[in-house]
Amino acid sequence: MALSSQFLQHNVWSNSEFRRTLSVPPLLKANHEPVKKLSQRKLKIRGIKNKSNSLVTFSMLNPESGTSMSAVSPSDTIKKFYSSINNKDMNQLALLLAENCFYDDFSYSQPFQRREEALKFLEQLATCMGKNTEYCIEHIYEGVDLTIVVNWHLEWNKKQVPFTRGCSCYELSRDGEELVIR
Template identity: 45%
Template sequence: MAATVNFYGQLPQQAICPKGVTGLTFGFSPFKGSSQSMQNKMKMTCLRKPASNKSFSKRWVNLVVSAADDFDLKLGPSPSDMIKQFYTCINEKNLKELDGYISDDCIFEDCSFLQPMQGKKEVMHFFEQLTAGMGQNVKIILEHVCEDDGFTAGVNWHLEWKTIQIPFTKGCSFYECSQKEDRLVIKKALVVTESPIKPGGIVLTLLRNVTAIFDDFPKAAEWLLKSPHVITRFCLKIYSRLLAPFVNPLLAGYIRAWNLIARLFAFALNTILHFLKKNFG
């Protein structure tokens, strides 16, 4: 039997684990007696059973599935992306494409109107009037768009005429969407527009007085809050019979006066723009 000869300070070949020492070069140890201890350590390292990757892979799959459940991953455009495309169609007056973003049973509630618009036909009629009234130079500019975990999105916006913001035209809109085949459509919308009338502290005083009356007469307040349309029709009847003969002529004259002022302002503005373009353009 041939004897195995180990040179002083040199590691035996069988103690080297190729997987664990990739890129390393072993030479002679400068210390006497250190080769034997290193040899024993290398043997223990190479004889150790490599850890199985099955448990790690299983934990990784569970982590990915849990993350997908938590974030509710969806395919296709998000509600915020859909709303941006929706307003692009309004600015471009692309009513044909705009029609595809409205569901058949859509409920569109604009706080400037007494009653919400129901169904695609009424909603599209509203947008036809809106795009026609915007003219060629008025655009809806989105400031912020946000969405939650569901199919809902909110946006605040304002109107601009040739990149100039129009006063008292800020607003917020909230949309509830639903999935229709491979795209999202608007199922319900709520639009709140800035009021040109700024009552300020009067609103807080009025709120305090109204809530005090509600607290003193809870039953009447409950009936009033549950029947707002009945109260509105009742007030309209009183107005039409008692106040309309006196108020309507005043309102008509007021509206005609403001129309005249608006036309004069537009004429003066066009004259100034024409002068500036002719002399400095």
């Protein structure tokens, strides 16, 4: 559980080159120079509302075809990820993580590298959460190249815990027909 003054955030990145100093989008300049537009693409955004928990998913659509860029939904993979943590289903969680995943939680000084380290951490996290605490997804944003951003908060006995909102970034990759978190 986090202290009330902490902002919970974690990132899963595909390689160790992404560090906290590079977690800010590369288009933002520290010296306040104007940001140059590299290219302009016309994007269509699709919003889906799930009435059971007011989850809103935004995904990028291919402007040329009007269809989703992936047959398997990245947002479904992320929903399974959080559901696996909430249900303490480590077998399902292991299937969702790539062998070479890179899990960077800013509450810790070092990232968790590879599936074994990430699973060990997530198992400890799920155990510490107990049976009454769970992640509640507020929004899922799907980007290009199988990237996802999730806004979430923690709930205890179906009530939001104060100061436990977070934003997590994920990269996914294909493993056969399945999508896995890198």
